[in-house]
Amino acid sequence: MARGATAPLYQQIADELRTQITSRALRAGAQLPTELALADKHGVTRATARQAIGVLINEGLVVSSRPRGHFVRQVDRMIYRPQSEWRPQPASPEMDRFMEEQTSLGREPSQVIGVELVTPPDEVARRLDLDSDQTAVVRRRVRFIDGMPFNTNDSYYPMTLVEGSPIMYPADIPQGANQVLTELGAEQVRAIDEIEVRMPTPDEVHRLDLSAGVPVAVHRLTGYTHDGRPVRCTINVLPGDRHVILFERAKPAPEHETDSTTPGGEPHRVDGSLADRGTQ
Amino acid sequence: MARGATAPLYQQIADELRTQITSRALRAGAQLPTELALADKHGVTRATARQAIGVLINEGLVVSSRPRGHFVRQVDRMIYRPQSEWRPQPASPEMDRFMEEQTSLGREPSQVIGVELVTPPDEVARRLDLDSDQTAVVRRRVRFIDGMPFNTNDSYYPMTLVEGSPIMYPADIPQGANQVLTELGAEQVRAIDEIEVRMPTPDEVHRLDLSAGVPVAVHRLTGYTHDGRPVRCTINVLPGDRHVILFERAKPAPEHETDSTTPGGEPHRVDGSLADRGTQ
DNA sequence: CGGTGCTCATTGGCTAGACAATACAGCCAG
DNA sequence: CTGGCTGTATTGTCTAGCCAATGAGCACCG
Numbered sequence: 017m018a019r020g021a022t023a024p025l026y027q028q029i030a031d032e033l034r035t036q037i038t039s040r041a042l043r044a045g046a047q048l049p050t051e052l053a054l055a056d057k058h059g060v061t062r063a064t065a066r067q068a069i070g071v072l073i074n075e076g077l078v079v080s081s082r083p084r085g086h087f088v089r090q091v092d093r094m095i096y097r098p099q100s101e102w103r104p105q106p107a108s109p110e111m112d113r114f115m116e117e118q119t120s121l122g123r124e125p126s127q128v129i130g131v132e133l134v135t136p137p138d139e140v141a142r143r144l145d146l147d148s149d150q151t152a153v154v155r156r157r158v159r160f161i162d163g164m165p166f167n168t169n170d171s172y173y174p175m176t177l178v179e180g181s182p183i184m185y186p187a188d189i190p191q192g193a194n195q196v197l198t199e200l201g202a203e204q205v206r207a208i209d210e211i212e213v214r215m216p217t218p219d220e221v222h223r224l225d226l227s228a229g230v231p232v233a234v235h236r237l238t239g240y241t242h243d244g245r246p247v248r249c250t251i252n253v254l255p256g257d258r259h260v261i262l263f264e265r266a267k268p269a270p271e272h273e274t275d276s277t278t279p280g281g282e283p284h285r286v287d288g289s290l291a292d293r294g295t296q
Numbered sequence: 297m298a299r300g301a302t303a304p305l306y307q308q309i310a311d312e313l314r315t316q317i318t319s320r321a322l323r324a325g326a327q328l329p330t331e332l333a334l335a336d337k338h339g340v341t342r343a344t345a346r347q348a349i350g351v352l353i354n355e356g357l358v359v360s361s362r363p364r365g366h367f368v369r370q371v372d373r374m375i376y377r378p379q380s381e382w383r384p385q386p387a388s389p390e391m392d393r394f395m396e397e398q399t400s401l402g403r404e405p406s407q408v409i410g411v412e413l414v415t416p417p418d419e420v421a422r423r424l425d426l427d428s429d430q431t432a433v434v435r436r437r438v439r440f441i442d443g444m445p446f447n448t449n450d451s452y453y454p455m456t457l458v459e460g461s462p463i464m465y466p467a468d469i470p471q472g473a474n475q476v477l478t479e480l481g482a483e484q485v486r487a488i489d490e491i492e493v494r495m496p497t498p499d500e501v502h503r504l505d506l507s508a509g510v511p512v513a514v515h516r517l518t519g520y521t522h523d524g525r526p527v528r529c530t531i532n533v534l535p536g537d538r539h540v541i542l543f544e545r546a547k548p549a550p551e552h553e554t555d556s557t558t559p560g561g562e563p564h565r566v567d568g569s570l571a572d573r574g575t576q
Numbered sequence: 577c578g579g580t581g582c583t584c585a586t587t588g589g590c591t592a593g594a595c596a597a598t599a600c601a602g603c604c605a606g
Numbered sequence: 607c608t609g610g611c612t613g614t615a616t617t618g619t620c621t622a623g624c625c626a627a628t629g630a631g632c633a634c635c636g
Binding site: 031034074075076093098099102103107108109110111113114142204205206207208209210211212213214215216217218228229231232233238240244246254256257259260261262263264265266267268 | 311314354355356373378379382383387388389390391393394422484485486487488489490491492493494495496497498508509511512513518520524526534536537539540541542543544545546547548
Binding site for chain 4: 024025026064067082084
């Protein structure tokens with residue numbers, strides 16, 4: 017495997033730089049050698065040095081700031097906890113160690129970009145059990161932290177359900193959308209979370225101000241009433257360099273006590289009709 | 297925004313191809329025009345056409361197979377369900393629609409690569425509450441499906457806990473590791489799942505046979521006993537193009553009934569000591 | 577003291593061309 | 607019909623060099 021001698025030059029250069037980065041010889045935020053300096057040092061042209069740096073950029077290790085230079089990316093992730101819709105405070109005491117945050121939280125202008133009436137995209141219609149001609153209300157927002165876009169959050173509700181309720185108006189809902197659903201007689205008591213990982217679309221790159229080498233997690237939440245009726249479908253797009261997704265679980269009350277082997281269990285191939293963005 | 301006229305040539309070419317892919321004019325598996333054909337068509341050099349294709353490769357839309365050509369990537373994801381360690385069958389009936397799989401499951405050679413005694417990496421030691429000199433047992437495996445590497449799975453256990461148990465031997469554990477822990481008087485009844493998204497390391501690229509433009513999800517599972525003692529820490533690396541992570545949740549029994557606003561809740565900045573791979 | 581414009585180092589974009597590596601098809605000999 | 611060889615199309619790697627765009631510092635001027 018380690019063919020060393022025959023590895024392409026740009027790989028060798030990239031490897032050397034990567035080692036310096038992972039070993040912290042080059043710290044987060046530090047500047048890399050300029051393309052010309054790299055090229056000189058290794059006796060190659062600037063194009064080859066550029067190719068080496070390109071590798072690191074696509075690995076998400078390096079950002080380039082023209083024309084200042086290339087720099088080691090610094091990431092700090094914030095905790096994203098889907099369960100907080102029901103449990104503002106974690107239930108497990110163990111959770112504490114993950115929450116020792118520098119509580120910079122607070123400021124969260126949670127800018128609701130708008131409310132629209134739409135015929136929902138397929139992936140949403142299927143999850144909400146809507147026919148292709150039924151409309152849905154979508155509340156789109158982009159959340160910011162310190163003025164930086166942080167994630168996007170599109171919540172779809174069946175139009176027939178939320179008609180006339182505060183959900184239809186682009187104002188903040190102080191008591192929360194869940195409370196509104198409860199008052200409408202459609203309390204959300206169960207939810208299914210799907211998390212998918214991929215590179216962002218150009219649109220997402222633009223809306224979230226992503227740089228190269230940053231993947232996103234797509235978190236799809238479908239909420240159900242007690243009798244299994246879907247009442248909302250939320251699609252969150254979370255930049256990978258800004259989030260850690262956190263769940264806490266407890267072993268369910270013993271019914272039949274069937275212990276399985278390992279987490280992850282048997283993989284099931286996803287039904288094509290639900291495997292969205294099949295080729296992207 | 298639509299600067300049109302001044303967008304770089306390689307971007308224009310990439311945009312055109314991307315449109316063809318997302319609109320399914322170019323289906324999954326279809327071959328793209330050759331670099332030379334693209335260059336001729338747009339009146340640019342091969343280098344520029346190459347750059348355009350490079351964009352799509354890093355977006356995960358295209359794979360290249362030398363010297364046959366470039367092709368539209370096809371993805372099909374399998375369901376990965378951390379909760380299956382306790383619930384082989386989903387509890388929510390709603391889950392059914394996500395599980396209509398072509399049940400290709402079965403074959404899962406679950407190849408245990410080995411069992412080692414190690415001083416665990418920092419990220420694991422912290423989660424297992426081990427001092428830096430204490431050792432842990434790690435069971436490393438790479439799971440395959442249809443001969444293709446599918447994900448990696450490294451489970452760490454405190455050495456003092458599992459000494460002498462079947463966990464220390466590189467054979468399959470028919471009853472499951474959880475059962476062994478229970479017999480050792482350390483039943484895992486709670487767990488915390490962390491999911492982080494990033495580009496793979498070169499090592500992961502190699503072990504999982506990843507191609508460019510495929511991010512990974514890192515799933516860290518920490519299991520606790522009834523009295524809050526950590527008994528295992530599992531690190532799963534899941535290629536983004538092969539997995540959908542699925543959770544099901546129910547609203548907890550009402551204690552104080554505090555409804556929050558939106559899923560995701562307030563972001564908390566992650567404590568530096570737990571924000572692993574800070575600069576990578 | 578403050579603003580205004582210049583210079584410059586550095587990255588971005590692109591051309592032109594050379595040679596290497598390799599899967600695949602097609603041909604030829606047995 | 608089979609096995610091996612060869613040619614070819616296509617992508618991978620690299621050189622050499624050009625001009626454009628731009629943030630930052632600096633000099634100059636009001």
